[in-house]
Amino acid sequence: MGKPTGFLDYARELPARRPVTERINDWFEIYQDFPAEKVRTQGARCMDCGVPFCNTGCPLNNAIPDWNDLVYRDRWREAIRALHATNNFPEFTGRLCPAPCETSCVLGINEPAVAIKAIERSIIDHAWDEGWIQPEPPRSRSSKRVAVIGSGPAGLAAAQQLNRAGHWVTVFEKADRLGGLLRYGIPDFKMEKRHIDRRVEQMRAEGVEFRTRVHVGQQVPLSALRGEFQAILLTGGAEQPRDLAVPGRERKGIHFAMEFLPQQNRRVAGEVIENQILATGKRVVIIGGGDTGADCLGTSHRQKAASVSQFEILEKPPETRAGHTPWPLWPVMLREESSHEEGGARDWAVQTTHFSGDADGRVTQLHGVRVDQKFNMLAGTEFTMDVDLVLLAMGFTGPAKSGLLESAGVELGARGNVATDESYMTSVPGVFAAGDIRRGQSLIVWAIAEGRKAAASIDEWLRKG
């Protein structure tokens, strides 16, 4: 274990972010380096609990106390080994995960939690820097082939696991680049895309085959793959955005976040974009108070919007953990994302009633009202505000029903996600599903966890077969 009294001796400290004035002018990651000595100090704060709540707080069940200790003891190479044992892509989670581990950290009962996420990121970044991350091709190969459809975090994790287990894995991606939501949904300032490329390179070297621009279910029927592959894993994500069914929704200038954000990522990647949606010089309203909304906020700022507002229908949460979500539950509380530091107005308990606009069909005004806890509109609180661009970031309702799912013929669950049994197998034998396509929109850490678990099931199933 780390230093027994570390949590008494040291305060929580996180790596500083780059100054707002600087970062708002570029698309690079907002993080600054965290010196190894500081990481060690933070690692020393871990108490190596007898019941480490972080371990179950983390959907991947990362062995957090183990690598905290190793970092504290300066055993970085052992630390990445322990981290990789449960997590294929710590560089993703170390940047993007909302860190439920930290809200369940035992130290969090009465002190600021251990800086688990920062430590995780430091370990993996250090490992890449040291050149410790090398391809790990399997020692022997089975004769089995697996198709993974979708190259988001769930698909990539599953592919790497299955490949390392010795199976031949092919990943199908409908887009031209790999990574799914990671590539197109996450702004570069939160994660630069070189991290994905580096992993994909490793996986290629390990023997995973990638086929991009293949939209299974649309260009190729799923059945066509069944002869070639003994198992198929669907990891197509939950791409169906939740819409706002109010009058005026059809007006120009109202877009889903997932129309807006990918464009910017492509732009950063040097692609030429048609039908550009840009916030530059515009009055922007983001509807939806979650992470995607925050990503829109940061992107709009970088595109130099004239103003940005973000509305949330729920009431403003308390500044600290709400009483009805005591430790170690995921706390209802106000969350301050990096984008919020960069400006913009946030408002809560706001519902949009309709849009209006000019004759060209452009949206120029948003009409809203304040609501109570049960979303009842409060009379007399109606308001109108001028807008040029409205971004809808209200979450996703599930996987797209056409295309892949139709083609696969798999049964869906009550919520419209793909139904599977405990082994992640769908109603079609040999066809499995994992990630958002199965559990609905969720965290990247869940996607990786699902991908790993599905891979284990597929491996077992293939061995038996």
Added chain:
Amino acid sequence: MDGFPVAPSGPVGLYHPSTEHDACGLGLVANINGSKSHEIIKKGLEILVNLAHRGACGCDPETGDGAGILIQIPHKFFAKQCALPGAGGMGSGRPGEASSGFTLPEPGQYGVGMVFLPVEMQQRLLVEGILERITREEGLTVLGWRDTPINSDAIGRQARASQPYIEQIFIRGASGMTQDALERKLFVVRKRAENEMAASNIRDKSFFYIPSLSTRTIIYKGLLLAPQIPEFYGELKDPDTESALCLVHQRFSTNTFPTWQLAHPYRNICHNGEINTVRGNAAWMHARQSVLESDLFGADLKKLYPVISPGNSDTASLDNAVELLTLAGRELPHVMAMLIPEAWDADDAMPKDKKAFYEYHASLMEPWDGPAAVAFTDGRLIGATLDRNGLRPARYVITTGGQLILASETGVLPIKPEEITFKGRLQPGRMLLCDTEAGRIIPDEELKSKLAARQPYAEWLAEQQIHLDALPDPPRVYASDQSTITMRQRAFGYTEEDLKMILGPMAAAGEEPIGSMGTDTPLACLSDKPQPLFHYFKQLFAQVTNPAIDPIREELVMSLTSYIGTERNILAETAQHCHTLKLTHPILTNLDLEKLRRVSWGDFLATTLPMLFPVAGGAQGLEFALDNLCRQASLAIQSGYRLLILSDRGVDKNYAPIPSLLALAAVHNHLVREETRTQVALIIESGEPREVMHYALLIGYGASAINPYLAIETLEQFEQRGLLPPGATFETALKNYKKAVNKGLLKVFSKMGISTLQSYRGAQIFEAIGLNKGIVEKYFTGTPSRIEGVGLDVLAREAAMKHAFAFEPENGYSTELDTGGNYHFRANGELHLFNPTTVSKLQHAVRAEDGFATFQEYTKAIDEQNQQFSTLRGLMEFRMNAQPIPLSDVEPATEIVKRFATGAMSFGSISKEAHETLAIAMNRIGGRSNTGEGGEDEARYPREANGDWKRSAIKQVASGRFGVTAHYLVNAEELQIKVAQGAKPGEGGQLPGHKVDDVIARVRHSTPGVPLISPPPHHDIYSIEDLAQLIYDLKNVNPSARISVKLVAEVGVGTVAAGVAKAHADVVLISGHDGGTGASPLTSIKHAGIPWELGLAETQQVLVMNDLRSRIRVQTDGKLQTGRDVAIAALLGAEEFGFSTAPLVALGCIMMRKCHLNTCPVGIATQDPELRKKFTGQPEHVIQFFFFIAEEVRMLMAQLGFRRMEDMVGRVDRLMMRKAVEHWKARGLDFSAILFDPPVPGRVSRRCTIPQDHGLSEALDYKLISHAKGAIERGENIDIRLPIRNVHRTVGAMLSGEIARKHGSEGLAPDTIRFHFTGSAGQSFGAFLARGVTLTLDGDANDYVGKGLSGGRLIVYPPRVSTFAPEENILIGNVALYGATSGDAYFNGVAGERFAVRNSGATTVVEGVGDHGCEYMTKGLVVVLGRTGRNFAAGMTGGLAFVLDETGEFAKTTCNRQSVDLTPMSDATDEAAVRALIERHVELTQSPRGSWILENWGTMREKFLKVFPHELQRVMGIKKPAAVPIPAVTTRGREEVVRG
């Protein structure tokens, strides 16, 4: 008849006869010159009567546990009696036929047998016929039978019910036969008769028993109380019955089913104590039979087998061994020295040839180890010897009239002081021998040097013994293979945790890793993960009937040395016998092993046998491989190999390792059965063993040495992976690892009270949990396993699972090794009852306004987890009532919560805030909180203004006796004697100095910053009669408190509990193995003790079967978490329920398992003021928890149809095992033994219904109190003279209790109350004596003088008329001033062993002490004016001692300087204090020695050495201690003298 009148002959329910223990009082009297007299017998019987309080009674107060007397054959009496008409000469004795009597030949030409026979005549005649036939066949002549006149009216109801018909048989030898030859023949006759009877189908054969059959001695014994013996056996009162010597014994069996046969003496010995290693000793004796040869016995030898009769008590087994060895030619003292050797190994002061004598005999056989005072005789020699650690008392006197009197206590015979020429005590490992033929006493030194000179033992050893170092280096040694290490670690089931939490700390620190908060993972037989076979076993440990040993502070008695090689005929004595390999410890490196593999020296030759099996073959493959291994072992022996190396090197794709323990046990038992076991040594070369428990098991099942090659390679892996601490290398890691294993092994042995590896080897001191009969009978013969369980198929499957994991392609979706999760929760690891879900739900429930629903979610999660095969109770199911009763009919929760207690957690282990919150909560609801062993702040005794009460209702009395004063004891409703605790039974503890702040130091009566050690045993409980004594002591101090005894579940706990009931405890607490703790070695947390379900059920069954249940309440604890748990415990027999972990969790504990580090982040298990601020627990949380539990219990009661809890106690008929258990392991379990309902009549109570009779009415203190009334109430001075006898025990304690109640810890002004006694005081003289009381004793005293002294004053000196020099004679017994907290004491004479042990404040002067003086002392001042025994000041961390070292012996050998420095008494303050104290001593005792020292102060002062603890010096660096206080003595004229 109530209960079972006769011991069940086999196991019943969870009871097994092999768990019986006994202990007792013994004595001997002899005319040293051998002259016979009737007076000797009278005196022997009188001794017995005066030792009666050391015996016990069962449920029938008139029936004792057994007593007896051995005397020389009273020829004069028999010659007269046999000649009388009516004595049954041959050819008479038939019904109705008058006999004419018969004539006895000269003494020595005939033997007399005392014979127990069936009562029914027809059966009896059959037995007599067989005995006569065998006698004839052996060439002897039966002279006749004599009905032994008996008076059945003199004995108890139960005794009568099982009384045999008792006759004497007279047998003459063939003409020309020597007496020795006849003696041997009689032995043959007896053995043959025993064997033939055992094999016969005579219905009442269980009555048959021959107490004695000898030409020299005769034994009268039975299920009697001491005073009943001469009444029952009237001829003992006949003046013609004469003897020159006698041995007497009064038995106290924890043993619940005492019998006529198990009374002592046996043929050669009687014994007070316990042979812990008896199972191994008996097995080895059995194994040796094949090589026994004797010129004296010739062909008769075979008729004597089995040497050790099966199913016997430990003493009977020892007697069997003694008998064979003496009759085969060794002198009795030689035999005793061989069987119960001194601790010679580490004794550098021992003469070389004596050491050689012991070492030679150590090569012959292992010691019979355990606490033992053994008195022995062969009819000519009589004597006694004590075990190596001196754990039993034995005092003796020699009179001017030439008599030797020895007994467990002094003062058992009234002897005029002026007639005593010497008073002594048996010292550890020493022998006292009286040769009645030579007419003199042979002192130990003369005797031993005579023995040592018998043969050139030292030369023989030099010539024959082999040492590893001397063997040539082998050409090749296995190197480590890091490329396959992960694969092999997987194949042997290594987990990440094994590396991180077991091997890592061992390699880094050389210590066993420590943990806390107990265990909450499934038993191996329920775990879904493949387990090492090792984990199906649980260590047994000593409790009550024998003490655990402190392997650190009493290291001198411990030894890891063993001698391996072929065992030879122990009836002969040649140089060849010590042709053995000497190993100083059992762990072999690869180099060591290779040397052995290639050894060729004398007949040492080694061969390697593979411990692998084809993994595809499953159970059959495994069984075949085992059979094959056994066959190969036999072949190897035939081919002349003497070292068999069982090796699992070579694991590959097809072959998996056989669990090393299974392979070893299979070969061991196979060879035992084949009678070739003693020809070879078994050495294990295995990748499997890695933690202490593994090594303990391998040794316990017969391995001579172990090469843990994979553990060693793992250490190398640590080095390569950079996981060792900075500066450490593989070499240091290996050294540390070996050290940790060896220390751990000593701890495991010592827990059981065993001192040497040689005695431990093969002793099988384990219980299996969840192995089926098939496996146990074939491979683990004799190991208790009571709930059936898995078979070879599961073991094969577990091996296959690990093997599959090892040889699966790297799949990358798991860690390299299994995560483990056994110690710390891990998401993918082992199940834990307390996990993130249950901890948080419980906390949320007790904090919410209306939390019962959440609470039920919590209990549902726990109960479901239990049912998912986590605990035994999880597999039980209720038999509900068809018609539930309304919930409102069930007694209210407010009644139920009164049955709840919180566990013993000391203030010191947990914070003041947590401790007081628990106390307030429990006092509010009428339950009981427990002080734990750390004392209690007096400020908590009065109630708070708001009605809250911070005092704990239960005051614990543990081995450290911290803060146990009279005042503490009277402020209790219950006094709990902690014999063991679930997390580390048989072990002591240590509170590190950094936790001892000012408050804790004050409460514990110690010095801030000085670490405090709790010894493994209570030094005043080495046996069951000692426990009875402590109970009596406590009851005296506080007669209104109930006394409870805390035990830990293990096989045999039921018999111990029965003993506890007979020792008059009011409550017995059966703790499960899983209980929490502040700090304990992980080995102990995981591998010692068993679940409470088993222990509780056994306790209930045994108590009910003996009709003892009605007088004792039963409590249980051990991870009780839900209402279901409580209901099951009640149905299994518990009336009360203890909780510790769950209420702590309610208070905010999140199972950090860091209690031992003082870093508890929620302020519970810490003394850090900053962390304590983080404590947020409230009494309401605890109260809420208990009411929720009670509510759940009520709901279950309604469904079960019980209105009151007392109705459900012991209703095991309402439980059943869950049907259709399909789990691959659990389906083999069978709970019928747990759910056994003893078939007793309805009047036998299943719960406590009547109070214990503590016998307080006999206490002398009532008299003292009435005399002292004015003094207590008005502070008047009194001064009174009274006589005293050894039956007056615990004098002064009740008086002190009265004073403490009235005046608190302040007591009265010094010397307010003075009592002056004359005579021999009983045990615990002046125990807990309060300030203001002075007891003066003109005479001598027994054990425990001034125990717990609480400010009073004790003065003891020999009678003024004595002629001996006081400083050379024993004055007071063992363990004086144990746990004394204040006061002063002056002893004009020598004290026994363990003087001032754990002294924490008393000031005393004594003129000599035995071994282990001032052990664990933390405060106070001790001045010794003479010699000390060995190991003085071991573990002493505080206080000062000054020892007059005239010879330099103290500085050189007897002081244990590990924790103290010796400096001259240079400081003037010191000198003044010591001198003043000696002056006071002389003034109070008129000590001649003291006067002489003062007269010669100029030279003497330089010979005083100051014993200065390191820890005290360290603390003094910070703080100057107060000057040594010299107690004031009030001098005043006698105001009143009453002769009482």
